[in-house]
Amino acid sequence: MKKAVVMLLVFALLAGVFGLAPIRAAGEVVIQMTIGSTKAYVNSKEVILDQPPVIENSRTLVPFRFIGEALGAKIGWDPVKKTVSYVLGNMNIVLTIGSTTAFVNSVATKLDVAPKILSGRTVVPVRFISETIGAKVDWNSSTKMVTITVSAKVAKAYNIVMIVKNSGNPFFEAAQKGGQEAATKFGDKLIFQAPEAATAEGQISIIEALIAQKVDGILISANDKDALVPACKKALGAGIKVICWDSAIAKEGTLLYVNQADPEQIGRIEVQFLGKQLNYEGDIAILSATAEATNQNIWIGWMKEELKDPKYAKMKLVATVYGNDEREKSYDEALGLFKTYPNLKGIISPTTVGIAATARALEDQKLNGKIALTGLGLPSEMKEYVLDGTCKGMFLWNPVDLGYLATYATHLLISGELKGNVGEQFTAGRMGDRKIVSDATFGPTVFLGPPFEFNKDNIEEWAKVY
Ligand code: RAM
Numbered sequence: 001m002k003k004a005v006v007m008l009l010v011f012a013l014l015a016g017v018f019g020l021a022p023i024r025a026a027g028e029v030v031i032q033m034t035i036g037s038t039k040a041y042v043n044s045k046e047v048i049l050d051q052p053p054v055i056e057n058s059r060t061l062v063p064f065r066f067i068g069e070a071l072g073a074k075i076g077w078d079p080v081k082k083t084v085s086y087v088l089g090n091m092n093i094v095l096t097i098g099s100t101t102a103f104v105n106s107v108a109t110k111l112d113v114a115p116k117i118l119s120g121r122t123v124v125p126v127r128f129i130s131e132t133i134g135a136k137v138d139w140n141s142s143t144k145m146v147t148i149t150v151s152a153k154v155a156k157a158y159n160i161v162m163i164v165k166n167s168g169n170p171f172f173e174a175a176q177k178g179g180q181e182a183a184t185k186f187g188d189k190l191i192f193q194a195p196e197a198a199t200a201e202g203q204i205s206i207i208e209a210l211i212a213q214k215v216d217g218i219l220i221s222a223n224d225k226d227a228l229v230p231a232c233k234k235a236l237g238a239g240i241k242v243i244c245w246d247s248a249i250a251k252e253g254t255l256l257y258v259n260q261a262d263p264e265q266i267g268r269i270e271v272q273f274l275g276k277q278l279n280y281e282g283d284i285a286i287l288s289a290t291a292e293a294t295n296q297n298i299w300i301g302w303m304k305e306e307l308k309d310p311k312y313a314k315m316k317l318v319a320t321v322y323g324n325d326e327r328e329k330s331y332d333e334a335l336g337l338f339k340t341y342p343n344l345k346g347i348i349s350p351t352t353v354g355i356a357a358t359a360r361a362l363e364d365q366k367l368n369g370k371i372a373l374t375g376l377g378l379p380s381e382m383k384e385y386v387l388d389g390t391c392k393g394m395f396l397w398n399p400v401d402l403g404y405l406a407t408y409a410t411h412l413l414i415s416g417e418l419k420g421n422v423g424e425q426f427t428a429g430r431m432g433d434r435k436i437v438s439d440a441t442f443g444p445t446v447f448l449g450p451p452f453e454f455n456k457d458n459i460e461e462w463a464k465v466y
Contacts, residue, residue, distance in 0.1 A: 029043060030044075030148070031067070032145060033126075034143065034146075035054065036144070051063045053126070053146065057113045062146075064084045064122045065122075067126055068084075068129075071135065073086040082098070083096050084115065086133075092106075093132055095124055097116060097117060100112070134186075135148050157188050157189060158216040158217060158414050159188070160179075160188050160189065160215070161215050162176060162190060162193070162220075163221070164221050165289070165325060166197055166223075169352070170352070175406075177403065179407035181404050183407055186411050193210075197326070198324055199224075202223070203228060211235050216241065217240060218241070218242045219407060220243075221245055222247045222249045222294055223293065225249060225250050225292070225297075243406065243410050245259075245403075246258075256418075256446065257442040258402065259445050260402050260448050261451045262450070263295070267305070268302055268306040269395060271348065272306065278346050278372060283315075283318045283345055283346075284316065284346040284348065287322075287323055288320060288350060288351060319340070326353065330357035333354075347373050347374075349373065351376060352381060355374075355375040356381040356385075358373055359373060359382065359390050363385070368388070369389070376394060376451075377454070386454065397452065401448060409434075420444050422438040422444050
C-alpha cells in the first residue's frame with residue numbers, strides 16, 4: 001500500500017519535471033503541446049502535428065483541426081468565407097482567417113490574435129477556443145508547454161428555466177432578454193415559464209413538471225415567500241439548482257437570492273419622493289402587485305417605517321390595494337381608490353404593471369395634477385406619463401441586467417464553479433465581480449446595485465433600453 005503511494009508520487013513528480021503525460025481524473029481530457037514542437041499529447045497518447053504551435057502577440061496558435069478534435073468538437077471549414085467552426089454541445093464558435101472578431105453562438109467577441117495560415121495550415125488561438133468551451137488552460141513559460149484540461153462536465157449545455165410571476169409583464173420580458181444573453185454565452189438553453197396568474201399554485205405546478213423533466217437549474221421570481229418552499233426543496237433534493245431573483249423565497253427553498261437593490265432604500269425613496277412633492281401633507285395610498293408578493297411586501301414594510309418619521313405626521317396612508325400585476329385589475333383598483341378616497345393626494349405603486357395602469361387611470365379620469373404618482377416603473381411604459389407630468393418621477397433598476405446576473409449565477413451553481421456560500425466571490429461576465437452576502441431571511445444574497453430615478457430629463461434615453 002505504502003509502496004504504491006510512493007510510486008504514484010514519483011510518477012507525478014517525473015511527469016511534472018519531464019513533461020510526461022499528466023495524471024488525470026476520470027472523464028477528464030488533458031491536451032499538451034509545446035511551442036515549436038510537432039509532438040503533442042492527448043491523454044498521454046502522442047499525436048504528431050502537421051504544424052508546430054507558434055506564439056504571436058503572446059498568444060499560442062495551434063492547428064485548428066488538432067485542437068477541435070482533441071476537445072471533442074465537431075469541426076467545420078468554409079473555404080469561401082475562410083471560416084473555421086467548432087460545435088460542442090450548444091456551443092458554436094466561428095472564427096475567420098485574418099479577423100480578430102469571432103462569433104460565440106452568434107455573439108461577436110474580440111480576439112487578441114487572428115487565426116492565420118502558416119505553411120498552408122490554418123492555426124487558431126488555442127486559449128480562446130479552449131476557455132470558451134470551459135476548459136482550463138495552463139502555460140509553463142520555462143518548458144513552453146501549454147496544458148489544456150477539459151473536465152468531464154464541460155461539454156454539457158445546461159437546461160435552465162426562468163420562472164416569472166405571471167405572463168404578459170414587459171418587466172419580465174426584459175429580464176428574459178438578459179437571461180438569454182447569459183445563457184447564450186455559455187451555450188445553455190434558457191426556457192421561460194410563467195403561470196397565467198401571479199399565484200404560488202401556478203408556479204408550484206411548473207416546478208413539479210420541471211422536477212420530472214430533470215432540468216439542471218431553476219431561477220424563480222416567487223409569488224409567495226413560504227408557499228413555494230416545499231416544491232423548491234423537492235427540486236433541490238432532486239439535484240436541481242434552485243435560486244430566486246427579483247421576488248424571493250425563504251432561504252430553506254433556495255441556494256441563492258439575486259436581489260435587485262437594498263429593499264430598505266427602495267421602500268424609503270418612494271415615500272421620500274412623494275412626501276416632497278406633496279409638501280408632506282394629505283392622504284396617500286399604495287397600489288401593489290399581489291398581496292403575497294415577497295418583494296412588494298418588504299418594500300411596503302419599509303415605506304411604513306419611513307412614514308413613522310415625524311415629518312410625515314400630516315401624511316396618512318389610507319389604503320393598500322392589490323392589482324395582482326394584471327393591467328385591468330390594477331386599473332380598476334386605481335379607479336376604486338379615486339372613488340373611495342375623494343381627498344386622495346398621492347399614490348405609490350411599487351410595481352411596473354400597477355404604476356402604468358394607475359397613470360392611465362389618472363389621465364382617463366383627468367385626475368393627473370390632482371393626485372401625485374410615484375413608484376417603480378419601466379421607462380418604456382412610463383415615458384408618456386413622465387413627459388406629460390402625470391408622474392413626476394419614479395424608480396427602477398435594469399431588469400435586463402438582473403436577468404443576466406441571475407442566469408449567470410445559476411449557470412455557475414450548476415457547473416460547480418459557485419457554491420452559494422456567504423463570502424464567496426465570483427465574476428459575473430459583463431456585470432463584473434460580485435460577492436455573496438448574508439441576508440437573515442433569504443440566506444446567501446447577491447445584489448445587482450442601487451435603484452435609479454427616472455424623470456423627464458432621462459426617461460427618453462432609458463425608454464429605448466427597457
Ligand atoms: C413588477 C413585478 C416585479 C417587480 C417590478 C418592480 O413588474 O411585480 O416583481 O420587481 O414590478
